Amino acid sequence: DVQAGSLNEKDDQRGYAHFLEHMLFNGTEHYPPGTLVEYFQSIGMRFGADTNAHTTFDETVYRLLLPDGKRSTLREGLLVMADYARGALLIEDEVERERGIILAEKRSRDSARYRLFEKKTPFALAGTRAAKRLPIGTEEALLAANAPKLRQFYDAWYRPQNSILVVVGDVDVPLAEELIALQFEGLSAPAGLPECYDFGRVDEQETRALHIHEPELGHTEISLSTRWNSVPRNDSFAWQAELVKRYAVTSMFNNRLK
Numbered sequence: 001d002v003q004a005g006s007l008n009e010k011d012d013q014r015g016y017a018h019f020l021e022h023m024l025f026n027g028t029e030h031y032p033p034g035t036l037v038e039y040f041q042s043i044g045m046r047f048g049a050d051t052n053a054h055t056t057f058d059e060t061v062y063r064l065l066l067p068d069g070k071r072s073t074l075r076e077g078l079l080v081m082a083d084y085a086r087g088a089l090l091i092e093d094e095v096e097r098e099r100g101i102i103l104a105e106k107r108s109r110d111s112a113r114y115r116l117f118e119k120k121t122p123f124a125l126a127g128t129r130a131a132k133r134l135p136i137g138t139e140e141a142l143l144a145a146n147a148p149k150l151r152q153f154y155d156a157w158y159r160p161q162n163s164i165l166v167v168v169g170d171v172d173v174p175l176a177e178e179l180i181a182l183q184f185e186g187l188s189a190p191a192g193l194p195e196c197y198d199f200g201r202v203d204e205q206e207t208r209a210l211h212i213h214e215p216e217l218g219h220t221e222i223s224l225s226t227r228w229n230s231v232p233r234n235d236s237f238a239w240q241a242e243l244v245k246r247y248a249v250t251s252m253f254n255n256r257l258k
Contacts, residue, residue, distance in 0.1 A: 001164040002060045002085075004157035006133040007199060012144065015137015016153045018055040019102060019145055024062070025053075026094040029087030030079055033094055039076070043067055055135045069171035075179050082183040085163055088154055092147045099142060106136050112216035123210045124225065128200035159189030202227045 005017045027033040037047050043066075045051055050065040062084050066077045122131040165184070167176050204227065233239060 003162045005058045006135040007057045014141040021053045021055045027089035028083035078183040086187045090147045127202045155190045156194035
């Protein structure tokens with residue numbers, strides 16, 4: 001989990017976090033282009049089902065579902081993760097090839113539901129950086145992307161202090177600790193820190209209305225939402241208990257309205 005997503009992009013980088021997600025399957029230090037998927041398949045994994053990734057506003061997550069917890073399997077899986085963290089090759093020919101795939105993905109999202117999402121999100125999040133940072137990005141920025149520009153974003157945000165590694169499953173804990181140290185202790189980040197942006201605030205007092213005409217949707221929908229600014233806080237048992245209560249209340253309220 002890299003703690004960087006579309007919110008971390010500059011105006012001319014919109015879509016780069018998602019672009020990088022794609023590129024890390026197209027060549028890393030230990031897995032040249034075309035070999036990573038072959039390796040996964042050789043140990044019985046399926047691309048998409050057992051290994052995948054996604055990009056959101058504030059994070060980019062890479063997942064591996066390994067077939068077993070043996071030393072060799074775990075070692076290779078952690079090597080893949082270490083390559084994601086600091087071993088991207090970002091070859092220009094691969095960037096050009098992947099650009100077409102990403103643009104096709106962007107076009108494929110042109111559905112009634114996604115058009116609603118594209119219009120509702122900037123409206124609901126007005127005043128924040130997220131209002132103009134949908135992870136798929138803009139066609140202008142995607143067409144201008146190249147290996148050096150993607151490397152700039154990669155070096156800024158893909159750094160050990162900005163990453164979280166989680167290992168879950170039927171695995172020997174001391175073995176996992178040993179192999180994590182083996183693969184990750186040598187990782188280091190480039191000099192200098194990236195600029196951390198002000199994510200903005202929503203207007204908690206303003207009442208706003210939005211009407212969207214979307215004939216392809218096939219039904220009429222009305223929603224009423226409340227928005228507020230939250231203050232980041234440290235995790236704790238008390239805070240987790242509070243979140244459970246809020247979830248229960250919200251669920252009961254939604255069920256009552258239905």
